[in-house]
Amino acid sequence: MNGPEILIQFAPELGLFVPHERRGGPTAAATDGVSTLGHVVESLGVPLTEVGALVVDGAEVPVSHIPAADESVEVRAVTRPQPVPGAPLRFLLDVHLGTLARRLRLLGVDAAYESTDIGDPALAKRSAAEQRVLLSRDRGLLRRRELWAGAYVYSDAPDEQLRDILGRFAPALHPWTRCTACNGSLRAATKEDVAERLEGGTRGTYDVFAECGECERVYWRGAHHDRLEAIVAEAVAGASSNAGQAGSFSPSGD
Known part of the structure; x- marks a missing residue:
């Protein structure tokens, strides 16, 4: 210039x-x-x-x-918390932010995620079509004019990433209500409902289950439940908007 x-x-x-x-x-x-x-x-x-x-x-x-x-x-x-007018607050994460996507879903936040690299134009197009805030560490991607909205993820550490996004956007939290695998909604299930999808040890040890209404993945309070509970507790304690917990289920394979 x-x-x-x-x-x-x-x-x-x-x-x-x-x-x-x-x-x-x-x-x-x-x-x-x-x-x-x-x-x-x-x-x-x-x-x-x-x-x-x-x-x-x-x-x-x-x-x-x-x-x-x-x-x-x-x-x-940007001011924090950052308002996102015109649509329900929903996110779209690129291929490099899988752990952050799963943790947002654990908290009940609508977080779509592309597990494969579909390319910058397709991500920007999906952001616009679904009115989702695109989260990425790719500065070039965030400069695309097609984006509906976007935000740079400043850290490469999942714990810091989660704190950053929760602090920036203050989404309403509804822990344990979303599938961490596909972002679908969870529903309570009886052991009889899911028995055919359980290993023998799980079937004999646990009695409280949930399942995803979309991908049918089964959830229960597994061995790693305490770790996930700690993530939820920290997020809820630090959030400006808290939501009641609807049960407490851990992903079976996370």
Whole structure:
């Protein structure tokens, strides 16, 4: 770009996306006199999914604003919790976030997940078609214009990922109500209902079951139930919106 020069300052939370020399105070940036401020911000490395407000000379402007010479621009981070207007809060996770998807489902959060790499265009198209917030660590994917909404997942550690997303979006939690395998709804089941799908040891040891209404996977309080209970307890304790627990079932194969 070789046009009007502006001064631009990024919020500290956005430092991950910008070169070291642009962190901290305002720095000069050249524009071409035609591109929008949103385009300029993305060209400097920050996905618009992570931008909460653009403030020019003290006044908030839309991403379509065309920068003029000597404007002072402040790029703020998204507010937390971040509102998602216009649709029920639902997520779509890319192929690299399987553990996060299972943990969101464990908490009763609607989390669709692609277990194979279907490509960026298809993910963006599904986000738009189903009005789902796309979660990804792929910055390029989050810049796609087809997206309905998106969010960068800042950590590669599942515990931190979950805390980040719950803190950012504050979804209503309904633990133990979704299938961690397919995202379907769970329903109570008797031992007789699921007997043919159980191993002999499980059939003789456990009496309380649930099953997925879509994929028919069976759930019970297995040996790893305490670990899952701890994940749920931490999430519920830290959530701004708590929901009553409908039973307590552990995935049989997780």
